[in-house]
Amino acid sequence: MLIIPVKEGENIDRALKRFKRKFDRTGAKTQLRERKQFTKPSVKRRAQIQKAQYIQGLRDQEEI
Numbered sequence: 001m002l003i004i005p006v007k008e009g010e011n012i013d014r015a016l017k018r019f020k021r022k023f024d025r026t027g028a029k030t031q032l033r034e035r036k037q038f039t040k041p042s043v044k045r046r047a048q049i050q051k052a053q054y055i056q057g058l059r060d061q062e063e064i
Helices: 012-026 028-035 043-063
Strands: none
Touching: 012 028
């Protein structure tokens, strides 16, 4: 659970902004999206390899 103490005289918008920033850093939203449906470990691994190949291709292009 996220706890954001609101300081005396602090604008509620600033506190809300701090909450949003803290919420994004925890990665809760991405974790919820990931848990919506099951993906097999082999599919995860394949996606990870494809991403690595893509990034490596970009780096190779940059060197040329």
